Amino acid sequence: MCQGIALSQCEIPESLIERYELSERIIRRGEGNIEFRFLLAERFPVLPLWHEGQFLILSWGNRNRHNKLPVSAWCSQESLEAGAWHHLRPREVFIPASFAWDRGVWYQVREGLKGVVVKDCDRKQHVYVLTQPATHYYEVMTRNNREPVMVGETI
Template sequence: MCMGIAMAWSELPAGLIERHALERRAHDRGGEREVRFLYRDRSPRLPIWRDGRLQIVRWGNRDGRSRFLPGTGWTWQATIEEGAWRNLDAQPVDIPANLALERGVWFRVTQGLRGLLVPDEHGAAVVYVICEPASHYYRVMTRSSRMPLLIEERI
């Protein structure tokens, strides 16, 4: 499924860190600072590439702020292909990440995850992580039956 991601501090623009108060999401791993974006955060957020710029947007609709978006943080790739998001002005986006988290396992991702960006009824951007059925390796490693769709990579 993917319960969070981490990005190296050095890969995030200073202005973005300040604007979104990312300091409180900072952690140290092996002497290098990183920012963790976790679904369990009070206000879950994810970085996305949009129009060539890195932005921080809401991750899913767990808090029910939107009345018509699904109250989750993920969507199946098959659901997208079936056209379930067609009328919501949804667009695919890339979620940059150095690491992803699933059931306590931090695993390396080289570019990031695929996401689906949709506007809520107030026009605010909300991103969902796109999932696919877990590979055998991923299922053994994390005991999860769903895995995030990675950018040009499959584990």
């Protein structure tokens, strides 16, 4: 699965960096460009996403057992297709990412990941990363048997 993403500076409009106070997420990897990191291990994990032309930053998954949302950070594509999320009216969104992190391995993402957004009982929006069974390649690379659904590529 995916436990973190990093987004190159050029992927985020300058005005949004201030609005969402993203400067505290800035990391410079080696001599490379500035990137913004979003990790699941954070106290209040969030993810950036594009939905209907808007750039948003929403809570990543759900840790609250009382708001009727699945307690997870991921949504399996099989369960979505089987209708298990239907009652939550999920909307598919695009999670921009330059790199993703899984079990200690950073790997390149060409465009981004797919996710779904749902609302809890307080109408607060949460984003879940869409996942699918890992390919042999991905499983060898990360030792994880699930991988995120990526836009325009499969690892």
